[in-house]
Amino acid sequence: MGAFKKNKIKIPFKESVTKKKVFDEDCILHRSFSLIADKWTLLIIMSLLQGTKRNSEIQRQVQGITPKMLAQTLKTLLKYGMVERKVFPEVPPRVEYTLTEFGRSLSEPLSLLFDWSLDWEDKLNKIYSKKKRRK
Amino acid sequence: MGAFKKNKIKIPFKESVTKKKVFDEDCILHRSFSLIADKWTLLIIMSLLQGTKRNSEIQRQVQGITPKMLAQTLKTLLKYGMVERKVFPEVPPRVEYTLTEFGRSLSEPLSLLFDWSLDWEDKLNKIYSKKKRRK
DNA sequence: GTACAATACTTACTTTTGGGTAGTAATTCA
DNA sequence: TGAATTACTACCCAAAAGTAAGTATTGTAC
Numbered sequence: 120m121g122a123f124k125k126n127k128i129k130i131p132f133k134e135s136v137t138k139k140k141v142f143d144e145d146c147i148l149h150r151s152f153s154l155i156a157d158k159w160t161l162l163i164i165m166s167l168l169q170g171t172k173r174n175s176e177i178q179r180q181v182q183g184i185t186p187k188m189l190a191q192t193l194k195t196l197l198k199y200g201m202v203e204r205k206v207f208p209e210v211p212p213r214v215e216y217t218l219t220e221f222g223r224s225l226s227e228p229l230s231l232l233f234d235w236s237l238d239w240e241d242k243l244n245k246i247y248s249k250k251k252r253r254k
Numbered sequence: 255m256g257a258f259k260k261n262k263i264k265i266p267f268k269e270s271v272t273k274k275k276v277f278d279e280d281c282i283l284h285r286s287f288s289l290i291a292d293k294w295t296l297l298i299i300m301s302l303l304q305g306t307k308r309n310s311e312i313q314r315q316v317q318g319i320t321p322k323m324l325a326q327t328l329k330t331l332l333k334y335g336m337v338e339r340k341v342f343p344e345v346p347p348r349v350e351y352t353l354t355e356f357g358r359s360l361s362e363p364l365s366l367l368f369d370w371s372l373d374w375e376d377k378l379n380k381i382y383s384k385k386k387r388r389k
Numbered sequence: 390g391t392a393c394a395a396t397a398c399t400t401a402c403t404t405t406t407g408g409g410t411a412g413t414a415a416t417t418c419a
Numbered sequence: 420t421g422a423a424t425t426a427c428t429a430c431c432c433a434a435a436a437g438t439a440a441g442t443a444t445t446g447t448a449c
Contacts (some may be wrong), residue, residue: 126311143318156295162283180378186427239359242356322399322436345444346397346445
């Protein structure tokens with residue numbers, strides 16, 4: 120946990136959120152959600168939480184993602200410093216992606232989101248299929 | 255916790271994610287993220303976690319959101335069964351939004367995301383301003 | 390009695406972003 | 420020779436988000 124600010128007091132959720140009057144554009148929550156609250160971003164991080172992966176492995180795992188969106192999202196995560204990229208000078212090319220400490224730090228929040236999804240699986244499935252039918 | 259499935263075994267995160275080979279479009283994670291992994295959605299839910307709010311209160315709090323996006327997102331959350339809408343027959347009109355149990359169930363995951371944002375505040379701020387400058 | 394304020398939205402329009410298709414380079418293998 | 424493999428890019432279109440203005444209703448100020 121080395122990157123955590125040592126002297127920062129962690130305010131319990133209920134208190135901090137209750138006290139927060141404004142989620143303005145300077146608010147850390149607004150910023151944080153602007154950066155990572157995105158389907159592909161979160162799915163790719165989830166995938167990489169299992170360990171280092173090649174481009175093609177992520178592509179196969181995160182079904183529905185196109186090469187373009189994968190490349191694009193990985194490039195963004197690279198810029199954010201959430202993943203590291205390692206190129207092997209081989210043919211066919213091999214590129215490996217690994218989460219940095221920053222990226223791995225999402226493990227807990229994403230873990231809870233995963234649990235939440237399981238808890239509400241039936242409801243979410245119903246909503247999802249209703250939504251799909253409308254398309 | 256009434257809506258939780260009583261006999262569902264909760265798989266610990268590391269195990270469940272490690273075992274999951276494919277995040278395909280039938281995967282609950284893919285579906286769940288498709289539905290809620292969105293900046294405005296999460297910010298509005300965060301706001302309503304503080305308690306029942308009027309339209310204008312949310313609008314003031316979640317700065318940067320336009321009436322259009324607010325109305326649109328609330329309508330979606332209504333359809334998902336995450337918020338309830340109560341209209342008071344007054345002039346000027348009064349409409350109140352309240353999270354349902356389903357909506358409130360995101361409290362814990364969002365709490366961790368909030369903590370995470372605080373832990374990485376400096377880094378996130380740097381990334382955010384770099385991103386903004388590029389615009 | 391006209392104009393303005395307040396509230397919760399719509400609607401029409403523009404811009405930005407997301408997403409799909411196809412293609413490229415550099416080899417190895419059959 | 421030509422197919423296979425891999426990690427991308429370039430191009431284009433559709434969808435989403437942002438912008439700005441408008442609507443309905445009624446009390447209140449002038």
